[in-house]
Amino acid sequence: MQRCLPARNTRCHCSLLFAAILVLENQDLRDAIKPREVRFYSLNFNNTLRWQPGRAGEGETTLYFVQYKMYGQSKWHNKEECWGIQSRYCDLTEETSDAYEPYYGRVQAVSDGIHSDWSLSSRFTPWRETMIGPPTIKVLHSNKFIILKLQAPRSAYKRKRGSMIPMTNYYDLLYQVFIINNLLDEQHRVLVYEGKDKVIKIEDLRPGVSYCIVARTSVLVLGRSSAYSSRRCTVLL
Secondary structure, three states: OOOOOHHHHHHHHHHHHHHHHHHHHHHHHHHHHOOEEEEEEEEOOEEEEEEEOOOOOOOOOOEEEEEEEEOOOOOOEEEEEEEEEOOOEEEOOHHHOOOOOOEEEEEEEEEOOEEOOOEEOOOEOHHHHOEOOOOEEEEEEOOOOEEEEEEOOEEEEEOOOOOEEEHHHOOOEEEEEEEEEOOOOOOOOEEEEEEOOOEEEEOOOOOOOEEEEEEEEEEHHHOEEOOOOOOEEEEOO
């Protein structure tokens, strides 16, 4: 503790006041650069932690530091590839590779020598929260019908030999197939199939008409559907 002699009371008081002001200013700066909206974004188990800069905005010298841990662990782990980075995202796919376990991520900002407090994400369980991608479509046709071959999206997780694990290993997937008659309305989709088959035959189509096909994937247990696939168009002869 600093003690003030009577002759120096005024000087000591000013020094203490100045030190207190510096502490408050530093705390204000720490709060101002603290990252906001730290959250996981996930598609087919590609798990990325993203965040926004603090309310002070982002300076040229602002750097970010990322840590992660599994729920229940006491120790945080540094993500070496995201240690002192300028970007506002960090790929944590490998670090969150158990689809059924919950995880946390957190981010700290450093600017001009000032360290913010850590900003914590909400709990993230890949199996519950990842978005499922649409199937890929291959179109075969004759002069009377169209045959579609659907392929489930692949996850970001790999087998020991290196191949990507399909999402069907984790979910009971349902496919919805829509057809668009380009003579009528290019925005009007008609549901022509819903089920689990991967080879689908669409009949009763008019020759000489351009048709486009889109599909999406649904996970009933989660009440969730993917975005629509890219269009695959063909003209019956």
